Amino acid sequence: MNQKIELLFTLDEGYLRPLKVALLSIHANNPKQAFRIWLVHERISQESLVSLQAFSEHLGFEFREMKVDGSNWENAPTVARYPKEMYFRLLAGEILPEEITKVLYLDPDILVINSLNELWNIDLTNHLLAAATHIGLLDLTTPLNKVRLDLDHEYYNSGIMLLNLAQAREKIKWEDISQVLQKHANYLLLPDQDILNYLYGKYALTIPEEKWNYDARMYTKYLAKSLNKHDIHWVLRNTAILHFCGKPKPWSKKHDNRFTALYLNYQQRTDIIEESIRKKL
Template identity: 45%
Template sequence: MRIPLLVTLDQHYLPQLRVLLTSIYLNHPVQVFDVYLIHRQIPGESLKKLSEDCARLDFRLIPIRADGETFRSAKVTDRYPREMYYRLLAGEWLPHDLDKILYLDPDILVINSLNALWEMDLRGYLFAAAAHTGKTEMANSVNKIRLKTNTDYFNSGVLLINLEEARKEIVPDELFHFVEDNPMALLLPDQDVLNALYGSRILSLDDARWNYDARNYSNYLLRSGGKENLEWVMENTSILHFCGKDKPWKKNYRRRFGSLYRHYMSLTERYLQNDV
């Protein structure tokens, strides 16, 4: 069985996508993946090189150019780029024989198997996602008030998407109208839209396993009573997410897990010799 993955990005994040895919490959020795890339205008030569990289990993790349006609009524600006809508509207472009897909942000390392996440039963839910509640409950409470929701504030960087239900329930024009009508409420537009419109339709995941916020090691350690130390993370966490503006591929990154990310950068160059 091939597991379908969804990524949505522009050409500037192709180097990080290569690291993500290499980390998936190295932690799934017998599993293969189909990589669906929804994009607007990545050059053909870059897509060709990425396809060759995927083939080296025994993955298959399926690039999909998002149809501009879908966005005829969308608010599209620098703050609200088309790309912010892609993961929520993926069912518009993905093959209809796909009934679910796993979306991952490119600033992620996969350090253990994704199989248990992929096999989760999504019946009755649109998405599965994790909330980063460990850093401060106040932020979680503020987001509930700001967006008028009664669920935790889910991170949109890892989503198991029920495509069958999404095609029925997510109407592009309704999504676009919500963005148009709530310009002051949306601080993180793509994530805010997910929570405001679909928060009650999300199956909650354990973030320590499936969307570990790499900035918050001390908080995870504290809330687990010391259980979730580095050894625990390396053995139990599957998805390590480098949230925020400080990124581990930048030279001045000094946070925990930076060395692990740079190790995977080196492994990427070993397995994928040509540059994207």
């Protein structure tokens, strides 16, 4: 049997519907793989948790929720699109049980369209985490982020991260994060992602974004970078995680790109399953 994959999500109530869509896509494209879902939150209602647990178990997933005290983050920079819960993933090593030594963190605004096994089985012995960079066709943002945060390494996207929790428990300390928040809060554009890169990016292993963290806005960029090799057929065969970065989100009527219909199909299937579960509860 395959080893159970541990998946981590940290979010608020507003992202529960996208989370269910993501979970359905994971199930559909990893049908023989066992998963355990870890939901870390501060104030999701009991009714919503019961609904999410029922949905997860319908898919055959083990479900665990962990409520945390978010008071440490009260003064941390947040915006509507990046709530306080985004910081919880940084302290996954402290929050999750000691026996969990590795976890795959996923943002909820994703579709998984191929197997996650290869990503899960990456050797992280000498690294704190594995993550992708989002490099533009002319790569203008990476140099700016390096200067802004005084980095001597790549700038990693924190939306998909394979975390070595054994190393996280040694290296990631609230005191260090708190110090960065106090000194540099005004310079943090993507707050938790900036902190991750500033403090811990030097411990990261780079994984290919085209496969593991495909920015769904950037089809034309990927196609051009690959000299027309990474067309839609290549994506559907080789990309594992489509990440709907930025705005508008694919559940919004304003979203209309090459991957919108695919997302809406999974959303429609999710709603059908939800209605079936509600009738049984």
